[in-house]
Amino acid sequence: MISSILISCICILSYYLVFVNCSFGTDTDKWIVSSSPTDSWVSIAMSESGLYAAAATASGDIYLSSDFGSTWTKSSESSTNGWIQLVSSESGEILAAINDATSDNSIYISTNYGSEFSVVDTTPTVYKWTCITISGSGQYLAAGTSQYDSQSGGGIYISSDTGSTWTKTSAPSTDISWTSITSSKSFQYIVATESTLDSGVISLPSNSYVSKDYGESFSPSASPLISTDSFVFGPVVSSYDGEFLFTIISSNSIYLSLDYGYNWTLGTINDLSWKSLAVSSSGKYVAATDEESIYLSSDFGVTWNPQTIETVGKGIGWLPIAMNSSGSFIITGQATDGAIYLGFGNVTDLITSEPTYSPTSSPTLS
Numbered sequence: 100m101i102s103s104i105l106i107s108c109i110c111i112l113s114y115y116l117v118f119v120n121c122s123f124g125t126d127t128d129k130w131i132v133s134s135s136p137t138d139s140w141v142s143i144a145m146s147e148s149g150l151y152a153a154a155a156t157a158s159g160d161i162y163l164s165s166d167f168g169s170t171w172t173k174s175s176e177s178s179t180n181g182w183i184q185l186v187s188s189e190s191g192e193i194l195a196a197i198n199d200a201t202s203d204n205s206i207y208i209s210t211n212y213g214s215e216f217s218v219v220d221t222t223p224t225v226y227k228w229t230c231i232t233i234s235g236s237g238q239y240l241a242a243g244t245s246q247y248d249s250q251s252g253g254g255i256y257i258s259s260d261t262g263s264t265w266t267k268t269s270a271p272s273t274d275i276s277w278t279s280i281t282s283s284k285s286f287q288y289i290v291a292t293e294s295t296l297d298s299g300v301i302s303l304p305s306n307s308y309v310s311k312d313y314g315e316s317f318s319p320s321a322s323p324l325i326s327t328d329s330f331v332f333g334p335v336v337s338s339y340d341g342e343f344l345f346t347i348i349s350s351n352s353i354y355l356s357l358d359y360g361y362n363w364t365l366g367t368i369n370d371l372s373w374k375s376l377a378v379s380s381s382g383k384y385v386a387a388t389d390e391e392s393i394y395l396s397s398d399f400g401v402t403w404n405p406q407t408i409e410t411v412g413k414g415i416g417w418l419p420i421a422m423n424s425s426g427s428f429i430i431t432g433q434a435t436d437g438a439i440y441l442g443f444g445n446v447t448d449l450i451t452s453e454p455t456y457s458p459t460s461s462p463t464l465s
Contacts, residue, residue, distance in 0.1 A: 140432025243277025
């Protein structure tokens with residue numbers, strides 16, 4: 100069955116793989132397991148079309164695909180302690196990754212679709228890199244850190260030369276752990292979420308910060324997003340223009356912003372163990388994983404539809420997820436001892452409900 104679905108969904112034209120219009124009858128038919136190895140997947144990034152993809156594991160490997168996730172090849176790069184995050188340029192040619200470690204971890208850059216990675220010189224040394232984002236061209240990057248008490252090198256850093264050199268921004272840098280960061284494809288808009296620390300313990304308040312000038316300055320959102328010290332931010336993702344954003348708070352709530360991150364609204368589906376988010380270029384289509392299932396939205400995160408996926412093996416839960424620019428192709432990975440799965444078809448096929456509105460709010464920049 101898997102082979103027949105792949106044949107019907109993918110046509111080989113010259114060097115590239117091009118998707119044809121797939122329409123499947125049931126959720127199970129829309130999702131197939133790839134030929135990936137069994138592992139615990141922590142981060143997935145893909146090119147604008149989805150042709151090129153990279154997936155990182157908790158065991159420290161990075162796997163690469165150049166055929167819409169059909170086959171995977173192990174990269175020569177590995178990390179003893181695993182990986183925190185992978186991000187990709189629109190073409191897929193430039194990848195950035197942060198390896199996991201208690202402290203003194205590194206940023207890795209690849210300029211050849213993941214075939215080779217180099218550790219970048221991020222002088223001054225920071226205590227720990229925690230999150231990273233990349234522009235559509237791959238020229239610009241921003242990365243957040245964790246810092247408290249006497250530790251050095253906190254804050255958000257910007258690179259305008261594909262990671263060769265880094266400059267500290269004016270974003271807060273003391274007693275803060277930047278938990279997630281995202282940017283518009285042009286890199287004009289950057290949004291980062293943080294957790295305030297007191298001797299390394301999350302304190303009050305926690306918030307998101309917005310830059311509308313390529314990282315030259317950062318302003319806090321209208322009000323702190325969370326008000327108790329038991330809440331922390333998960334990933335934040337952005338539409339291509341930076342207008343529509345989605346973030347996870349304390350694992351069980353999805354918040355959305357329709358004005359470049361200045362104001363946030365609690366989503367309609369909560370009390371699930373949310374793990375990861377992905378969004379299409381327009382912001383109209385959103386995908387989210389929780390411990391038990393994958394949910395899709397076709398109306399800017401207002402309503403959500405759970406997916407039924409026939410899994411194989413003994414994989415447990417879902418964690419990383421990535422979506423191509425049109426929302427017609429999704430790659431997701433199981434959190435523990437599982438495989439990578441592929442979602443095909445137009446999102447109007449993958450999602451049963453039609454959008455109920457199209458937000459047109461303009462940003463209130465201050």
